[in-house]
Amino acid sequence: MDKRKLFIDGEWCEGSNAQTIEVENPATGEIVALVCCADTSDLDRALVAAERGFKVWSKTSPWERSKILSRCAALIEERMLELAVLMTLEQGKPLAESRGELDRTVDVFQWCAAEATRTYGRLLPQRQPGYRQTTIKEPVGPVAAFAPWNFPGVMFGRKIAAALGAGCSIIIKPSEESPGVSSGIVKACQDAGVPDGALNMVMGDPTMISDYLIRSPIIAKVSLTGSVAVGRKLSKLAGELLKPATMELGGHAPVLVFGDADAEKAADLTAGFKFRNAGQVCLGVSRIYVHDSVYQKFLSRFTERVEALKVGDGMLDGVTMGPLANARGVQNMEQIMSDVQARNGKTVTGGNGIVGKGHFWQPTIVIDLEHDSTLMTQEPFGPIAPIVPFSTYDEALKLANGLDYGLAAYAFTRSLDIATNVADDLEAGWIGVNNFSPALAEAPFGGVKDSGFGSEGGPEGFDAYCKTKFVSQVNMDG
Missing domain, CATH: 3.40.605.10 (Aldehyde Dehydrogenase; Chain A, domain 1)
Incomplete structure (x- = not known):
């Protein structure tokens, strides 16, 4: 050994x-x-x-x-x-x-x-x-x-x-x-x-x-x-x-998808970033807020991308999401989903562990969640994605900034005004507008x-x- x-x-x-x-x-x-x-x-x-x-x-x-x-x-x-x-x-x-x-x-x-x-x-x-x-x-x-x-x-x-x-x-x-x-x-x-x-x-x-x-x-x-x-x-x-x-x-990064954004492209990018490293990313997506006008389009495309993920041993060809790193992670996912069910949240896809020798969990999407639920207030650090609609810019910013976390935050918009405003208004040390950039050697991260x-x-x-x-x-x- x-x-x-x-x-x-x-x-x-x-x-x-x-x-x-x-x-x-x-x-x-x-x-x-x-x-x-x-x-x-x-x-x-x-x-x-x-x-x-x-x-x-x-x-x-x-x-x-x-x-x-x-x-x-x-x-x-x-x-x-x-x-x-x-x-x-x-x-x-x-x-x-x-x-x-x-x-x-x-x-x-x-x-x-x-x-x-x-x-x-x-x-x-x-x-x-x-x-x-x-x-x-x-x-x-x-x-x-x-x-x-x-x-x-x-x-x-x-x-x-x-x-x-x-x-x-x-x-x-x-x-x-x-x-x-x-x-x-x-x-x-x-x-x-x-x-x-x-x-x-x-x-x-x-x-x-x-x-x-x-x-x-x-x-x-x-x-x-x-x-x-x-x-x-x-x-x-x-x-x-x-x-x-x-x-x-730790972080609990919000993503804001505004009504003028390309909802399908935003869904593609968000799904790819959310489930990287099985969601065990401090900069990773934890809360997804989508404007009412593009909510269904975003949800449909996001679900399509998530259901296409191949879960398995990371050493195998074609695997796009590996296991959680330890048994604690699976137990945390189980506790989060228990709270989702207790609050009448709806599971669109996934929602369970995968039976076997490893610490696998299905890529999961949850909707119809209350804002004070465990998933919306505590960093999940796993492959569960909540998607919640919003109506106005002020509502979106209030939701995004409403927690004590402030590591990363993201937004999707075609509007230069909105892009400038969210960069100023989001309370986070790392902000991405229309992209998810991993930590760069030359950029401050905190x-x-x-x-x-x-x-x-x-x-x-x-x-x-x-x-x-x-x-x-x-x-x-x-």
């Missing part, structure tokens, strides 16, 4: 306590690997290594860091098929989606490699002769980062590439449910020349690890992609210790309200791993 080992100070190792966690293939129920678990002694070694690694890596020329990150990107691209297979076996998404995610991971490393050479400061205009006043960007210090299971390649890589590009060392904890591709990315970084201690990976008890790392005086910065509940706990702890944090948390704070991606995300120093220098000989 393959073991997903810890990576500490340049060495792959098992945990000191010899404990392991099973990794399940969600399509078959088969155990495909074991995860080695870290205890506090392992975390202490990782912290010492990160502190020492920071002293070396932060003094490494940005141009040399850039070259190493470029080599990381090249190695990930070279090993893409192998890594994609690991992702599909452990996480469940179709192989084509796994390869697409790894394409974006390569893109992130390439972009951060270039950005490493652009950590510019500023020369401030003189207020009086003899003064030279500048700002300097420096790496913030050793980072503790926590990555999720739903995108174990690109979200994991995004944290590593930005931290290393800025000159920080990092201790990162991937999900214990899908660690294979994360381990492969770390191996690519090691082979590319990232020095010992600059990059460390630990796994095990998430609560123990996060608490122990964040409390350490060695850690200078925290980054989490995870649930709102976990984000509250970690941001509170980081805040108490006055440590900067980036929190990319939420508002309960969906978190800070950005990953783009110069904004890179700056999160830097601190700014102001230097005022006077010429004493003048």
Whole structure:
């Protein structure tokens, strides 16, 4: 049985306590690997290594860091098929989606490699002769980062590439449910020349690890992609210790389809995006609001597209939607559908789990839902799509902005006025008008309200791993 080992100070190792966690293939129920678990002694070694690694890596020329990150990107691209297979076996998404995610991971490393050479400061205009006043960007210090299971390649890589590009060392904890591709990315970084201690990976008890790392005086910065509940706990702890944090948390993204939109094209795009990764996407579609005048046309086309999806093992040709990643996901779908039935919602298609060894759920459409139902107020994180009509722009915006989430939001319209207004009026950090763009390496990605704070991606995300120093220098000989 393959073991997903810890990576500490340049060495792959098992945990000191010899404990392991099973990794399940969600399509078959088969155990495909074991995860080695870290205890506090392992975390202490990782912290010492990160502190020492920071002293070396932060003094490494940005141009040399850039070259190493470029080599990381090249190695990930070279090993893409192998890594994609690991992702599909452990996480469940179709192989084509796994390869697409790894394409974006390569893109992130390439972009951060270039950005490493652009950590510019500023020369401030003189207020009086003899003064030279500048700002300097420096790496913030050793980072503790926590990555999720739903995108174990690109979200994991995004944290590593930005931290290393800025000159920080990092201790990162991937999900214990899908660690294979994360381990492969770390191996690519090691082979590319990232020095010992600059990059460390630990796994095990998430609560123990996060608490122990964040409390350490060695850690200078925290980054989490995870649930709102976990984000509250970690941001509170980081805040108490006055440590900067980036929190990319849950979403419940609305889609607004206005009456002037091409309803059938909107349905095609929305269906494709909604059921990507079996609906387990923080940016993904969760609530669909359609204007009365095009509601039936949209529903008909959307249903046609959903019923054409082929559900199955992501390793098989032609499969367009894989299983949910774990049994928790199926249980959550069952609870959502129980609430739908209790509130007399109507199931247009799907609505049930698929009997078998894996964690499969039918692609599902629900209509005639009350606005305070579970599906409309809590992030489903699965392949259930609610479709609700609206009558006016104000009603649509009230529904879209009516929750405490604010990660992503989308709209379809031919009107330039409506497009401009929704961009201004939607309360979300990521907005798509007439398109669903996945997170881009060069664009900031982050939420508002309960969906978190800070950005990953783009110069904004890179700056999160830097601190700014102001230097005022006077010429004493003048």
